[in-house]
Each structure stands twice: as C-alpha cells, then as structure tokens.
Amino acid sequence: MITIPSRIDTIKKFKQNGGQVAAVLPIHYSRALLRAFHILPVEVWGPPNVPTGPAATHLQPYVCSICHNALSFLQQGGLRLADFIFVPHACDSLQGLGSVLLDYIKPTQPVFPIYIPRNTRPSDLEFLANELTQVYDRLAENSGWQPDERDLHACVDREELADHVLLQLHQSNRYLPLTNSEIYRIIRSREYLPAEEFTRVAEKVLASAGDTLRPGIPLLMEGIVPEPGDILETLTEFGAAVVGDDLASCRRRAYPASSRQDPFERMAERILKAPPDPTRGSSIQERVDFLAALASRTGAQGVVFYIVKFCEPELFDIPILRQELKAIGIPSILLEVDLNARLSQQIRTRLEAFMEMIE
C-alpha cells in the first residue's frame, strides 16, 4: 500500500520549512516558476462538495461548478493557508472569476492572472514566455528575491522529471495492481505534492507494476476532472478499468521536456507542447487523433465523456469526437455532472447499460 501525504499535511510541512503556498485554479501554469520562489502550487479543481451559497452572490447559475466551488471555497476560508492565488486563463468563466476576484472580492492574498495563448506558433511561445516573465517580476518584487537562470533551470529539471514519471504512470496504468480510484489518487497528487516528493511516490508505484493486465473492461475518461470522485468507484463496481484519460487535470498536463536555453521559453514550450487541449486551441482533429491513438495503445473499448455542466470548451467538441470515435468502432457515453452532486441513479443506470453494451 502506497501512502500519499494529504494536501493539508503537505502544505503545513512546506510552510514549516519556510515556503509559501499558492492556490492555483485550472488549468495550465508553470509549477517550476513558483517553486523557484519557494512557493508550492496547490491546485483547486473545485473542490467538490462545497456549499455554494457564497459564490451565488457573485456568479450566475449558468457558470460551471468548478468556478462556483472555487469561489465558495475561498469565501469560506478554504484557501486561508494560501499566500497567493493564481488564476490561469482557461475559458470565459475562469476569466470572469479572475476579474471578479481582482475587482470586487479582493481576497487578502495577491491574485495573479495569467493568459495562456490559444495556439502553438512562435509568437504564442514568445508571448507566454513574456507572460511568465511578468509573473517572475511580480513575484520578485513581492519577495525581494531574484532566482537566477540556473535556479530556474534547476526547478524546470525537477518538474520535468516529475512529469516524465507522471507520463510513465499513465502509460503503465493497465499493469498497476491498483483500483481506478487508487491510481487516480496517485496521479492527482501531482496537483499538490512538491515535484520531488511526487517523483518518489510515483516511482515506488511504478516499481509495483507487473506484466499482467489489471482486471476490468478497459475504458478511457475524457473531460476536465474526475470529480465527483465516486465515478471511479462506480466504474470499478461495473467492471471497468480506466486505463487512460484525456482529462484536463490529468493526462493533458503530462508536459513534455524542453531543451530551450531561455528558462522562460523552456517553461512556455512545455505548456504549449502538452497533449491537445481545447482550452489551448488544439484542433478537433488533433484531439480525435490523440484519443484514437490512446485507445489503440491501451486497448480501450469505450470512452466516458465526463463533463462538468456548462463547460463550453468541452461541450463544443463532443459531438464530433463521439462521431469520429464511433467511426473507428469505439463507443462512448456522455455524462454531465455537477461537482456537488453525487452520481445520480439515472447516471448509474446509463453507465451500467453502457458497460453491458461493451461486454
């Protein structure tokens, strides 16, 4: 049994050692840049099951539960241990949330918005490198600290190693003697563990990989985040093994290494060369190709589109993705969820029927 330190223990330990903590909203940012300033990024994907009353006084009901929950969590003191709040620009809703935070809510912590470009041209790389430099300047001004190029590269090296191990975890998923929930708990610990600690945990898990496939009908998950988490247990219950994913919180952030000399360009390139993502403007064909290749490599027999309600970047692509998957013989199911709702009986019944169909 692998022990993974909890979020709260990790935060406390990091702070006890003189570090600071940043609460980071979805999706893309540079962990290395924050770590260069001794700031531990702890990601806030919701979280699920938060009373959302406070956010309703700022956000309309047609804004997704990731934004509602994040804001409610903040307003109820859930981010009190955070010294900074980072809001990467992933969609219109997170853009709005960032702006409302800066303009009206004005939390005690400094709020850092960061714009992630929607393409992968040289001009996008240059812009993102400049955006990251601007964050560096603000952090330097704030802390009086100025990590040099060598420090920055060292931080990127450490993150690259962690992401390499993360990718191995994804690729070895089928051979791990663990359940869906256990595997994704390890993968998602990348959201808050320091890179070096994640690497240690993940390497230990990888060492337990055997050469037999774990039981269950192999499936892929697609969407933003596997929350509410009971989806993974329900899939196990129905005999499914989630052998891979195209989730924004997971596989889409297994960032590749970069060999660029400039540390900011290196950080930027890693983000821009990550797996296809609608919030970074990837074409639908890139997404189809990625899913098809993943299904082929993992032997997945179906895809669960697990979508947070009102998520436009996901909802736009789904009809074509499902159609193209069907054309290559991969059935799929679309489930729309709210982070605060447990899986309904209706969803369970549909999932069960989907599993029977695949069998």
Added chain:
Amino acid sequence: MRETAQKKAGVFTPPLKSITKASMMVAMHIAKGRKANRQGKVAWVTSGFPVEVLSALDFYTFYPENHGAICGTAGQSVSISIEAENQGYSRDLCSYARTDIGALLSGRTPIKKIPAPDILVACTNICQTVLHWYRILAHHFEVPFILIDAPFIYDRAPAHAVAYVRKQIEESVPQMEAAAGKSLDLSRLREITSLSRMASQLWMEALERGKNRPTPLSAFDQFRLMAPIVEMRGTAKTVDLYVDLLVELDERIENGIGVIVHERKRLLWDNLPIWYKLDYLAEILGTHGIVLAASTYTAAWGELAEMFDPEHPFESAARTYLHPILNRSTRDKLLKMLQVCEGYQLDGVILHSDRSCKPYSIGQIDQRDQLINEYGIPALLLEADHNDQRAFSQEQITNRLEAFFEMLGV
C-alpha cells in the same frame, strides 16, 4: 393589431429613416453574399476581428454572429438551434453558435443562402466561445482557420500583449493573401483603416446624440442601425449612412423630437440585445415613458475609434482590437457604465444577464450591487438569452420590469 399600432403611435414618434437605409444595406450585403462564391473569395469572420485586412484583400465577409441575430429577429433561432441540438450540441452552448451550427447542418436560414467560406478568421477579443465555434467550422469546411488571440486585459494591456496581437495580424497576412489569391496593397489598407476610423467616429457621435433630452436615438434604434458598423465598417457606404444618421438626429434634436412622445425616464442597457423580443421590450418600456438612451454593447464599435491610425494600420489594429469592452475587466465595465450614466443623465441600468454570453455577464451581479449600493443608481438584472427564446420567461420578466418601473416612480 390595429390597437397595437394605435398604442405605438401614441407612444413612439415615427422611426428613423436611417434604420430603413441600414436594413437596405444589410439586405444588399446578404444578396451579394448569395453570389459571393462565384464572384470572389469569402471569409467567415467574428465581429471583433481586424476586418480591414480582409476588406483590403477584397474578401466578401460573412458574420455568423450577425446571421445568428438575423435568425433571432426572424423568430427562427430556436428551430434552427434544435437542428444542432439534435446532433449532440448542448443547449448550454452559446445560442449564436448553436444557430450557426444548426444552419450549417440543416441548410436552414432566413437569408436563403449562406456563402461557403474560403477562410475562417476569428479573434478572441469578444469571447473564447468563438475559438471553439470556429474550430468546429474549420473541421467541417476543411479550410484555413486564422486565429488572432487577444489576451484578456485584467488591468492595463502590457506591451507584450500589444506586440503579440500585432505580430499575429502581420503573420496572418500571407495566409489571407494565399486564400485571396492576391497581395495586400498597403495603401488600400490605410484607406480602409481610415474609413473604419471615420465610420466608428460617426457611429460614436450618433450614439452620443442620445445625451440630448428627449433622446432622439434609443438603444433599440442602435441595435437596428449597428449591422453596418459591425460588418461593413471600412466602407464609404457606412460612412455615408452615419453622416445621414447624424443629420437626421440633429433635425430631431432641433425640433425637440424624441424616440418616445413623453420621455419620463432614461436607462442604460448592458449586454447583448434580446433579439427576438426587441418590440416587446421597446413597447413595455415606451408605454411607461422609459427610453433606453444608451447601451454598453453598441458603444463597443465606436468607443475605440480614436485608436485607429491609418498611418500605422497594424500597430493601431493591435491596440484597437485588444481593447473592446468584452476584453476588459469587470471593473472597467462598471466604470464605463458609471461614465455613461453621468454623461447621458440616466436614471438607471438594465443589465441583461445573458446565459449565452458569459464574458459579458460574469461580473454583472457585482456591477449591479455596486451601482445600487455604492453609487445610488437603480439597477435591474434581467435573466434571458440573446438568441434562445426558451430562456425568456415573458411573464416573469414583465413582473420584474414593472416592479423596477415602480421603483423608478413611473
């Protein structure tokens, strides 16, 4: 029917002649579009794209958003959207996009024929929705897709954001030239930029005539007059239209003629129009002596006029197209509202909380609260959707409006 006409006659003064002229211009543009694929190259374009480059390359420009609005005013947006929904497109997606995709999949449109694109061009300065929407179009049509990515301005636009937009515009030129089959003539681009600047200035001047009491131009008039500034802004015809509009407005001002016969209160409209309910809203407001004297939405195509610089078309396009209201912070929009309320001597604000337009709508709850609590300006948040009638509950909206009118003392 006759009763409604009489009621309207007692409430409203005759409509502006310029509205008919604008409608004619749009009708001619649509008619030209039916033959556009035979006569030249076609670009599908978002309303906030630096269209001057496309115009200089002689593209026929088709605006899916405007087409969506036409479907909405024609009362067809829901039935066309359903065509998209039946193919799996969620009702939670923008209703313009659903209308457009529905038209694409079914061939249904009130304008008879939509020209096929040779190129797709979008700018994220109005929303990220257009990025996702145009990726669908690119997949469907298999034609080049050019994206100008305009980073959202949370505070002030950093120099690297302006440089980024400028670079993208410059780098897109060869792709546009390839699709157009011709080279960009810089002097023509300057000329078109100059016309865009002029048209935008005139448009803004026309909107500012709304400051007069009684106001000669309502937001409903603006919604009906705005299509040329959106889709034909770099043309002499648009300049002429707004010159004529100003003359017409000045005549009305001189003769003390307002939009409604007895103007009692003046309000600001925030967000997109509710296209399928323009008449209903005009009437319920008008019969209470209320006029919408200004709109944050229509001002978007005028307030940046001074940023256009024909001598530096790329640099100025970068600045102009980075700064639309939808690409600026929620605080900035509140400041804009306050400025308009003061300048136009308004009595309150109606904020249309548009479920199809998150970038415009998020922030409105705080804006409303601040208008009321910090600045003492009455404000009403109205839940609806710009193009999907299923999200419009007339009974509920009537009740809310009437309660607001009571509060305003009318």
